Amino acid sequence: MTAAFAAVSACFAFGAHAQDKTEIDFVLNWIAGGDHAPYYYAAQEGWYDEAGIDLTIQQGKGSTMAAQQTGIGKTQIGLADLGTALVAKGKGADLIAVMNIYANSPYGMYWMKSSGIGGIEDFSGHKIGNPPWDAARAMWPALAKANDVDPDSVTWVNVQPNAKLAALKSGSIDVTTSFYNIHHIFQRELGDDMGFFAWKEYGINPYGNSIIVNGEFLKDHADAVQAFVAVSQRAFAACVKEPAPCVDALVSANTGLKADNEMQNWALVVELMTDETSTTKGLGYFDEDRLKSDYELVSTYFDIEQPFDIMEAVRNDFIDTSIVVPTP
Numbered sequence: 001m002t003a004a005f006a007a008v009s010a011c012f013a014f015g016a017h018a019q020d021k022t023e024i025d026f027v028l029n030w031i032a033g034g035d036h037a038p039y040y041y042a043a044q045e046g047w048y049d050e051a052g053i054d055l056t057i058q059q060g061k062g063s064t065m066a067a068q069q070t071g072i073g074k075t076q077i078g079l080a081d082l083g084t085a086l087v088a089k090g091k092g093a094d095l096i097a098v099m100n101i102y103a104n105s106p107y108g109m110y111w112m113k114s115s116g117i118g119g120i121e122d123f124s125g126h127k128i129g130n131p132p133w134d135a136a137r138a139m140w141p142a143l144a145k146a147n148d149v150d151p152d153s154v155t156w157v158n159v160q161p162n163a164k165l166a167a168l169k170s171g172s173i174d175v176t177t178s179f180y181n182i183h184h185i186f187q188r189e190l191g192d193d194m195g196f197f198a199w200k201e202y203g204i205n206p207y208g209n210s211i212i213v214n215g216e217f218l219k220d221h222a223d224a225v226q227a228f229v230a231v232s233q234r235a236f237a238a239c240v241k242e243p244a245p246c247v248d249a250l251v252s253a254n255t256g257l258k259a260d261n262e263m264q265n266w267a268l269v270v271e272l273m274t275d276e277t278s279t280t281k282g283l284g285y286f287d288e289d290r291l292k293s294d295y296e297l298v299s300t301y302f303d304i305e306q307p308f309d310i311m312e313a314v315r316n317d318f319i320d321t322s323i324v325v326p327t328p
Contacts, residue, residue: 042234
């Protein structure tokens with residue numbers, strides 16, 4: 001246990017006898033999966049409770065909804081793609097990002113090699129399928145331009161998230177986008193015929209899923225936010241070192257999940273969590289230069305109705321810099 005976490009835990013453990021714990025509704029970005037295992041593990045082990053937090057984890061329906069709910073205070077804390085959260089903030093959502101989970105962008109492009117496509121240079125004239133609201137579609141021009149591809153040379157087809165693979169295999173689309181943490185499912189379904197590249201390897205690497213907090217709640221309950229971040233950092237570090245108990249806790253709390261699938265999911269999440277900053281400056285620590293680049297990217301391809309200073313929308317001071325992503 002780190003000194004910072006011990007201090008927070010001791011403070012809340014003493015106060016919890018004299019006053020009620022702080023109630024926190026935490027909404028996920030999506031339905032529970034391997035990437036959420038640390039929260040369930042920490043809850044199962046009683047770490048949030050020990051830190052004075054009465055935590056309720058809510059299933060999510062997308063980053064947009066998580067950002068909106070947290071921005072209006074319906075939930076105190078949420079998990080959302082940082083770019084999506086910044087767009088919501090530009091629309092007036094009262095939220096602050098306090099910890100990143102995906103230090104690397106989770107966006108990836110998938111296709112079937114048998115289609116004749118070898119890489120992004122061959123996308124021109126082909127159909128890319130994903131939901132019309134997908135952030136990857138909006139940011140496609142940035143990826144295309146970074147790789148000398150005409151952004152208008154492809155045709156976009158509306159495909160629901162759970163229909164991407166079927167559409168790809170049937171030939172109704174030629175390429176699709178997906179988060180890397182379900183890469184193993186594409187591998188299983190497409191086998192050696194799977195074509196893939198990660199956006200981060202092609203010049204576009206915005207921060208992904210991040211923990212966001214309602215601004216008003218943060219003002220009134222900074223100690224509780226500090227405790228939530230401390231516990232979450234501790235849980236993610238523990239799950240990198242020993243994932244099985246964390247995945248077991250996730251599966252036990254969510255009917256229908258299978259441990260082997262979520263273990264594969266979690267292994268991919270560890271890759272997304274790991275970069276130079278997260279392994280040296282702190283697990284969840286935001287790099288200022290990258291934040292400025294992310295804001296420029298988002299403001300270019302999305303509608304920021306009310307511009308703001310990115311450094312006032314993100315805080316690093318809750319991060320315990322002694323907790324880093326463990327490396328082999």
